[in-house]
Structure formats: structure tokens, C-alpha cells
Amino acid sequence: MQQAVGSIERAQRKTLPIGWLQKLLPGSRQRRIREYLTGYLMIFPASLLIFMFGIFPVGFALFVSLHKWRLRRGDFIGITNYVKAVDSLAYVLLFAMGVGAILGAVLFLRRVIQSATEQREKPWLLAIPGFFHTAGLIAFVRWSVLQLPEVLDIALKIIGVEKTQELFYGLLGEAFKVEHVLSAFYLFLFLSALAVIVGFIASRLWRNPRNLQYQAQFAIVWLATILGVFLLWFTYSEAVRAYQISLEAGTEIAIWPQVITIGSGVLLIVAAWLVWRSAEGQPTNRGFIFRLLAAITMLVAGWILIAVLPPVIAAGDKDLWSGLKVTAFYSLGTVPFQLGISLFLAVLLFQKLAGSEVFRMMFFLPYVTPYVASAVVFRQMFSTRPQAPVNQLLKAFGFGPLRWIQEPEGIFTLIAEGLGFALPEWAAGPSLALVVIIIYSIWVYVGYDTVIYLAGLGNISTELIEAAEIDGASRWEVFRHIIFPLLSPTTYFLSLIAIIGTFKAFAHIWVMRHEMALGTVNTFSVSIFLEFFDKVRYGYASALAFVLFAIILSLTFINNKIQGSRVFYG
Secondary structure (H helix, E strand, C coil), X not given: CHHHHHHHHHHHHHHCCCHHHHHHCCHHHHHHHHHHHHHHHHHHHHHHHHHHHHHHHHHHHHHHHCEEECCCEEEEXXXXXXXXXXXXXXXXXXXXXXXXXXXXXHHHHHHHHHHHHHCCCCCHHHHHHHHHHHHHHHHHHHHHHHHHHHXXXXXXXXXXXXXXXXXXXXXXXXXXXXXXXXXXXXXXXXXXHHHHHHHHHHHHHCCCCCHHHHHHHHHHHHHHXXXXXXXXXXXXXXXXXXXXXXXXXXXXXXXXXXXXXXXXXXXHHHHHHHHHHHHHHCCCHHHHXXXXXXXXXHHHHHHHHHHHHHHHHHCCCHHXXXXXXXXXXXHHHHHHHHHHHHHHHHHHHCCCCCCHHHHHHHHHHHHHCCHHHHHHHHHHHCCCCCCCHHHHHHHHCXXXXXXXXXXXXXXXXXXXXXXXXXXXXXXXCCEHHHHHHHHHHHHHHHHHHHHHHHHHHHCCCHHHHHHHHHCCCCHHHHHHXXXXXXXXXXXXXXXXXXXXXXXXXXXXXXXXXXXXXXXXXXXXXXXXXXXXXXXXXXHHHHHHHHHHHHHHHHHHHHHHXXXXXXXXXX
């Protein structure tokens, strides 16, 4: 056994040149640091790929959204693109993000203090290296923001000259040697080295296995606090700048009243939720009733204050809100039917019917078929021609042909007209063209959801079902009280993926859309694509992409809070 341990340590010494550790640290800490270094070296390639193809593109898109950017990079315009999209709601959301970051820092710090108290530890000294770690990260972001424009401007410098590899490398070297960029880089190196030195000294002064964990936790607290303060300052400065511009132009702008009223409404609703939750722990009926009444009062007051939101929405970009409405119709028309049909088919196929394997393959085939090819086929099936397959089917039942993918009228309006009465505009519903796309999406994803539901059904214990049947439960009662609750994790996963997918859907919608539908099938993602490639407004398109990201993140959070709390894992 000792020979095996010795051979492992010799192999590690050959792998990592860490002889200097032997002079500074005892054997146990050497072994632990070797393990850490080995682990970090193993995950470094994956981390580099995630940064290059995940984090950096998101950061670059945020950088673009804050500039007036068409074919070339323009001036820095702050959140003007966001204000153009959602009007003064941009200030409210930015202010809420700042408050949320500070509140998150406070809550996270409370968790750290509670954990340290339970462990009877006093890691408060580690807040100092945590601060320097955060300072190094902020310095890196600052250097990146200063460096990026210098690299991008290389494209402008090579206009009208012979483009060679030597010229590009020369200009790239000059971009990294600009004085303010170089000073920012040196500051980043200094703070990073200082963070490592201070962290090492702190680990020597307070020797604890959770030393690095505490340093990382304090760094997160510092980062969230600084980010929150920066967002609040940035919101204030942008609102002041908008006021100055409006005064110079002689126009009237109402930013602060909207920010105050909507922000106060949101805070009242959050407070109402907290008071509502605190009512559960009241020992007396009087305290319970009082808190419930207070929560209801704050909730009503919050909604009254948020009543200013519709005029704000109306002042935003019409295409954005139209795309959001179309996306909501598309999601509501796809997800419930998709999951309901999939669950029904999965239960049928789980009954060991003859030929069930063939049906599984048939249902899953649309999902593995290329979207473009199947969307083109659907487009031809629902063509406006009288000879189209769907119109021929309608003719067989005695109905006339429909325009399908070219019809901008709402489906409920068309049904009402066929029955001889009219509906108001707000009750028109999704257009017939969008209904065709909804049918296509259901057809494609039903097979995938069915396979996942089958896997979930396979994990349910047959003993529970047999016991219920012995006790006299009917098939419906077995499904309602045993199968469906035990499938809640699967339903939660599929609904979450489906909602996110509907808000990100693009390829098949782009193939099936028609100009005659008058934009009634242009979902949010299609609107972003049109802004980027047709109107060549890169900055505004990037801002819309972040608005879509915020919507998806909010829907995910709401779904997690509402549906995730009802998931039963057995």
C-alpha cells in the first residue's frame, strides 16, 4: 500500500513542476494544492471554450447594444436602444436589477454568516482577499471594454490600403499598445497578482479547509454589491442625460414619475408577497388575519401604481410588442397541446400494444427530420392554391379553400364570421397563418415529448399501480392520483424546455412565413433577425436580444416558482 501511494506521489511530481511547494508548505497541504492544480488544469480547456463561445459573445452583444451601431461602430449611447424598445420601462428594469443585486448580496452574506456561525468559524479576514479578487475581475472587464474598440477599429484603418497579413499583425500589435489600454492591462495584472498574494497570506494566517470557499463567497458578495451600486448610478446618470437631451430639444419627458410609480408598485407587490408568506407562522388568528389583509391591501396598491405600465408599453417599439404578442400566442397555442397529446400517446404506447415500437418511431420521425425540409412540405400542404392537399380535404367536406399561410385575420374572427357575428379586435386571437405554424410545431415536437414521457413512465413502480388496482381504483383514478403526480418532474422539464423553445423558435417560422400575413407570424426572434439583417441596426437588434433574454429568464423563474414547487420526486 505504501509503495502504491509513493508511486502516485512520484507520478504527480513528474506531472506538475511544483518543487517550490515542498519548501513552503507541509505534505498534506502540498497534496491538496496538487489536487487543486490538477483539477484546474483539467477544466481549463473547457473553461476557455465556454469563455470564447459563450461568455464573450454575450458580452460583445451587450457592448454593441450600448452603441449606435449600423455597419460601423458609432458613439456610445447608453441604454437609448433599450428605451426605444420599451420606453421608460428600461429605467425601471435597470433600477430593479441594481436593487436586486444589492439585495442578493445581502441575502448571500447572511447565508455565509449563518454557515460560519454553525461551523463556529470566524472567516471575516477573508473578505479582504475576496475584495481584491473582485477588483481583479472588474479590472479585467475594464481592460476588455477599452481594448475591444481598438481591435474593432482595425477594419477602418485598412480601408483603401493593400490588405496583407503583416499589416494586420502590425495594426493588432498597435491596438494592444495604446496608452490607456496598456495602463488598464497593467492595472489588471497588478490587482490580480495582489489578489493572489493577499489570498495566500490570508490562507497562511487562517488555516482552514474552507479557506478558498470563503474567499470565493466574499468575492461574490463584493461583486454583487459593486454591480448593484454601478447599475443604480448608471440608471440615474442615464435618466439625467435623457432629461438634458429633452430640455435641449424642447420636448417633454416623464421618466422619473414613471420610474417612481412603477418601481413603487413592484416593491409593494414584493412586500405583499413577503407579508403573505409571513402570515403562515402567526400563532394567533388576529395576527394571521391582519397580515392577510395587509398583504391584500399592498397587492391592490401595487397593481394600481403599475397601472401606468400600459401607456409606457404603448410608447415603445410597436414591432417589439407585436412580436411579443405573436410569440405569446405561439407559445400558448403550442405548449399545452404539445404536452397533452404527448402524455396521451405515451400512456397508450406504454400499454405494450402490438406494433408499439413502430408507432414510437413514426411519432419521433418528425423531430429528427430537418426543420427546413419539413417546413417547406407543410408550406406546400397549406398553400393557398385550391389544389393544395388541405384545401382539397376541406372541399371534400363541403367547405371552400382558405388562404392559410397568407391569412392575417385572427382565427376567432374567422370562426365568428363563419357563424354570422362579429368579434372585437382584442378577441381576434392568433392569425390563421400563425395557427398553421402552431400545428407544425405540435407535429414536430410531440414525438420528442412522447419519448421523454415514456422514459418517465418506465421509472414508475408497478407495485404502486398494482396496489391501487387491488384496492379498487379505476384506470382514471390510477392515472390521476399515481401516474400523473409521479410524472410531474418530466412534465416540469418538458414544459420548461417547450416554453424556452417557443420564445427562441426561428428556422421553421422563417421558412413558413409569408409577406401577405402582414407580420402576424413575426415572433420576437424573427423581429430581431429583421432588425439585424434587413434594417442593419446592429445595436438595436442586440438590445432586443437582451430584452428577449430577460423575458426568457423571467418566464423560467416564474415557472420554477409556480410549477417547480409542485414537482413530486417520490
